[in-house]
Amino acid sequence: MSLGWRDAALLFARVLIALLFLGGAVQKVLNPADAMSLLAGFALPVALIWPAMLFNAAAGVALILGQWTTPVALLLAAYCGVTSVFHWLPDDPWQMTIFVKNWAIAGGCLALAVAGPGRFSVGRAVG
Known part of the structure; x- marks a missing residue:
């Protein structure tokens, strides 16, 4: 039995997760x-937004291409965990939903890190 659907599902998962980070x-x-307001509220330099933006963009492109999937997905899982702190506001249900979603996305990234890119990737994919 062909397991091509698994490779297609991995591609779809990579693209869906990548779109979230590219949108960010x-x-x-x-x-x-x-x-910047979130960063300032935690007494962090607002200029951190620019490396975060570059990381979001580069990681999103790497996931779509299926390049460096395991290390990129592991970094994205850690990024989601760290950035979830900004949304830990127990009195705000909306922010708590975002907090939980960050951890769910981290879980999806961990699953991608384990599974790798699948068969559909550009060039020489490094797991």
Whole structure:
């Protein structure tokens, strides 16, 4: 039995997760004030938004291409865990939903890290 559907599912998973991070990069470029406000609220340098934006964009592209899937997915899982701290506001149900979603995305990234890119990747994919 062919397991081609698994490779297709991995591609779809990579693209869906990548779109989230690419969207985050675009959002940081078009409206940096919101993310800068979060950083400032934690007494962090607001300039951290730019390396975060670059990381979001580069990681998203790498996932879509299926390049460095395991290390990129592990870094994204850690990124989701770290950034979830910004949303830990127990009195705000909306922020708590985002907090939980960050951990769910981290779980998806960990699953990608274990599974690797699958058969559908560009060039020489490094797991």
